Amino acid sequence: MKKHIISIISFTIISLTCLSQPGADEILKKVEKNMSSDNRVFESVMTIHGNRTSRTITSRTWSVGDKRSFTEYLSPAREQGTKMLKLENQLWIYSPSTDRTIQISGHMLRQSVMGSDLSYEDMMDDRKLTDVYTSVVSGEEVIDSRRSYILDLTAKVTDAAYHSRKMWIDSERFVPLREELFAKSGQLLKRTNLSDVKQIEGRWFPETVIYKDILKQGGGTEFKITSIKFNQKIPEYIFTKAALKQ
Amino acid sequence: MIKFLLKGLIRDKSRSRLPVIVVATGVMLTVLMHAYIKGLMGDTIEMNARFSNGHVKVMTKAYAENMNQTPNDLALIGTAKMLSNLKNQFPEMEWAQRIQFGGLIDAPDENGETKAQGPALGIGLDLLTAGTKETFRLNLTNSLVRGKMPENKGEVLLSEGLSQKLSVNPGDKVTFIGSTMNGSMTVFNFSVAGTLSFGNEILDKGAIIVDIEDVRNALDMSDATGEILGFFQNGFYDDESAINTSEKFNSAYSGNPDEFAPVMKSLSQQGSMGQYVAMSEYWVNYIAFVFIIAMSLVLWNAGLLGGLRRYGEVGIRLAMGEEKGQVYRTMIFESVIIGLAGSLIGTFLGLFFAWLIQKYGIDISGLMKGSSIMMPSIIRARITPADYYLGFIPGLISTVLGTMLSGIGIYKRQTARLFKELEA
Known part of the structure; x- marks a missing residue:
C-alpha cells in the first residue's frame, strides 16, 4: 500500500512538472511575441572587437515586421551616410562616397556587416523560427541567475542558413539569453549572448547582444541598443531605393 | 723553354692562330650559352618575384x-x-x-x-x-x-x-x-x-x-x-643572399611572440617557390653540363687533330734525335698555351656578349602574341661567377687532353721506320 502511495505521488509530481513546462513551439511563439513587433525605430552602437583594434559604429534603423528595414550609419566618418535597405529577400547598400547603390546578392551575402561577426545572410533570414526549424525542449539550465529552457532546433527546410541551433530561453520572461548556431557537420559556427533584458512598452527585450563568429579571429561584436521605440508611424518612402540617396 | 715555344707558336701561324680561334670560339659559346640559359631559366623566377614574391x-x-x-x-x-x-x-x-x-x-x-x-x-x-x-x-x-x-x-x-x-x-x-x-x-x-x-x-x-x-x-x-x-x-634573384638577408632581419624579431610582428621570407621560402628555385638550379646545371661535355668533345677532337696533323714534323724531330718525352712535353706545353690563350679570349668575348644580352636583352615580344604562358617579352642573359671559369673546362682541359691522346702515338713509333715514312 505504502509503495502504491509513493508511486502515485511521484507520478503526480512528474506529470505536473511536465505539464508546467510549455512545449518548444509554445516557447518560441512567446519569444517571438517579445522580440517581434509591427514596427520599431531604434538607435544602436555596434562595437567590433578586432584582432588589433576595436571600432564603434552607430546607426539608426527603421523596420516594419521582419521583411522591411532601413538602416542609416551615423558614425564613424568613413561609414557616415552609408545606408542599407532590406525589402523581403533583397538587400541594397548605398555608398555616399561613390553615389552608387549596390545590391548584395549571392556569395556577397556571406560577407560580414561592417566587419562585424554578423553576416548579411544573418540579417536576411527573416523567417519565423517555427517555420524553419523543428524544436524540442532538451533541458533546463541557469544562465546569469535566470532559469532557462534549452531548446534544440533542427532545420526542416533545405535553405536554412544554419542546420541546427541551440537556444537558452528565460523561463519567465521568454527572452533568449544565449544561442549557438551549428553547421550540418556539427561544427559550432556562431555564439550569441543576450543581456540587459529590460521591460520596454510591456515586453521584455534584450538591449545588448554579443555576437561571436567562432571561425573569425577577434573578440566578437557587441551590439547595444541605445534607444528603441515600438509601433511608430514610419513613412512608406523610407522603404524605397529612392530614400537611399536622400 | 716556354719562351722558345712561344716564339715557335707566334711565328708558325698554322700552329697558333687557327687553334686559338677554334678554342676561343668554343669557350665563347660555352660562356655565352651558360649565361643565356641561366638568364632564361631565371626569368620565370624573376617574373614571380616582380609580380608577387619579391626577392x-x-x-x-x-x-x-x-x-x-x-x-x-x-x-x-x-x-x-x-x-x-x-x-x-x-x-x-x-x-x-x-x-x-x-x-x-x-x-x-x-x-x-x-x-x-x-x-x-x-x-x-x-x-x-x-x-x-x-x-x-x-x-x-x-x-x-x-x-x-x-x-x-x-x-x-x-x-x-x-x-x-x-x-x-x-x-x-x-x-x-x-x-x-x-x-x-x-x-x-x-x-x-x-x-x-x-x-x-x-x-x-x-x-x-x-x-x-x-x-x-x-x-x-x-x-x-x-x-x-x-x-x-x-635585378637577379640570389637564393643565398636572400636567405642571409632574411635571417639578418628576422634575428631582430626572433623572440617576439606577437603574431603581427614582421617576418622576412626569401623567395625560395614562400610556398612552392623553393621547389621551383631548386628545380631551376638543377636544370641550369644539367643543361650547362651537357653543353660543356659537347663543347669539350669538339675541342678535344680539335686538339687530337692538331696533334695528328704534326705527325710528319714529330717524325723529323724524332729522326733528328730528339727524345720522345721531350717532343711529347713540348706538344703538351704548346697545347696548354693555346688552351689558356683561347680560353682567356673566349671567356672575355663570351662575357662581353652575355653582358650585352644581359643589359639590352633580346626582344621576343613578336613571338609572344597570343601566348598563354606568362613569360617576359625580353629575354636577358645572366652573368654568374661560374661564367668566369666554366669556359676553361673545354678550352684548356679538353684541348690538352686531346693533344695528350694524339701524342701517345709518339711512343709507339719505331725510329727504324721513320725514314721509310719520311721517304713515302
Whole structure:
C-alpha cells in the first residue's frame, strides 16, 4: 500500500512538472511575441572587437515586421551616410562616397556587416523560427541567475542558413539569453549572448547582444541598443531605393 | 723553354692562330650559352618575384601563415617607419610596398545601375610617385593595349579581358566592391585609364592595377600594407643572399611572440617557390653540363687533330734525335698555351656578349602574341661567377687532353721506320 502511495505521488509530481513546462513551439511563439513587433525605430552602437583594434559604429534603423528595414550609419566618418535597405529577400547598400547603390546578392551575402561577426545572410533570414526549424525542449539550465529552457532546433527546410541551433530561453520572461548556431557537420559556427533584458512598452527585450563568429579571429561584436521605440508611424518612402540617396 | 715555344707558336701561324680561334670560339659559346640559359631559366623566377614574391618579402607572421589568401586584415601597420628602417638596414636592396586584394568590379549604366559585374584580382603598387620603378618591374607600359598609364589619383588599369567582359573603355567609371582591412564592405569608384595584356590567362581574365594610395583609401589601410617586397639592385634573384638577408632581419624579431610582428621570407621560402628555385638550379646545371661535355668533345677532337696533323714534323724531330718525352712535353706545353690563350679570349668575348644580352636583352615580344604562358617579352642573359671559369673546362682541359691522346702515338713509333715514312 505504502509503495502504491509513493508511486502515485511521484507520478503526480512528474506529470505536473511536465505539464508546467510549455512545449518548444509554445516557447518560441512567446519569444517571438517579445522580440517581434509591427514596427520599431531604434538607435544602436555596434562595437567590433578586432584582432588589433576595436571600432564603434552607430546607426539608426527603421523596420516594419521582419521583411522591411532601413538602416542609416551615423558614425564613424568613413561609414557616415552609408545606408542599407532590406525589402523581403533583397538587400541594397548605398555608398555616399561613390553615389552608387549596390545590391548584395549571392556569395556577397556571406560577407560580414561592417566587419562585424554578423553576416548579411544573418540579417536576411527573416523567417519565423517555427517555420524553419523543428524544436524540442532538451533541458533546463541557469544562465546569469535566470532559469532557462534549452531548446534544440533542427532545420526542416533545405535553405536554412544554419542546420541546427541551440537556444537558452528565460523561463519567465521568454527572452533568449544565449544561442549557438551549428553547421550540418556539427561544427559550432556562431555564439550569441543576450543581456540587459529590460521591460520596454510591456515586453521584455534584450538591449545588448554579443555576437561571436567562432571561425573569425577577434573578440566578437557587441551590439547595444541605445534607444528603441515600438509601433511608430514610419513613412512608406523610407522603404524605397529612392530614400537611399536622400 | 716556354719562351722558345712561344716564339715557335707566334711565328708558325698554322700552329697558333687557327687553334686559338677554334678554342676561343668554343669557350665563347660555352660562356655565352651558360649565361643565356641561366638568364632564361631565371626569368620565370624573376617574373614571380616582380609580380608577387619579391626577392624577399616582409609581412606579419600571421599574414605569412596564410599568404595564399592575401589576408589584408593581418597586414603590416606603420609601414612608413618600417620602410625607412629597411632602407637603412639593407641599402643594397630596393623596397616596394604592395597590397594584393580581391573583389568585384561593377560597371554602371547611364542611370548608375549595375550594367555588368565581374570578379577582380587587384595589385596595389606605387604608380604615381616620380621615378617609381614599379611600372618597369611589371612591364606595364609595354603591356598597355588601350588608353594610357594612370597619371592621377583614382585611375585604374584593367586587364583587356575584364574590360571587354564589362564593356568598359578607357575613360569610363567603374566601381570596386570589396572588403576593407577591418572586414567591412567597401565601395570605391575608379576611372579606367587603360587596359593591359599580361600574356597570362589568370591576370588577363580579371586583373586590376591600382596606385597603392588609392588601394589604401579603398581598403581603409592608412599607413598599412600587405607586403613589402625587396629586390636586389642587379635585378637577379640570389637564393643565398636572400636567405642571409632574411635571417639578418628576422634575428631582430626572433623572440617576439606577437603574431603581427614582421617576418622576412626569401623567395625560395614562400610556398612552392623553393621547389621551383631548386628545380631551376638543377636544370641550369644539367643543361650547362651537357653543353660543356659537347663543347669539350669538339675541342678535344680539335686538339687530337692538331696533334695528328704534326705527325710528319714529330717524325723529323724524332729522326733528328730528339727524345720522345721531350717532343711529347713540348706538344703538351704548346697545347696548354693555346688552351689558356683561347680560353682567356673566349671567356672575355663570351662575357662581353652575355653582358650585352644581359643589359639590352633580346626582344621576343613578336613571338609572344597570343601566348598563354606568362613569360617576359625580353629575354636577358645572366652573368654568374661560374661564367668566369666554366669556359676553361673545354678550352684548356679538353684541348690538352686531346693533344695528350694524339701524342701517345709518339711512343709507339719505331725510329727504324721513320725514314721509310719520311721517304713515302
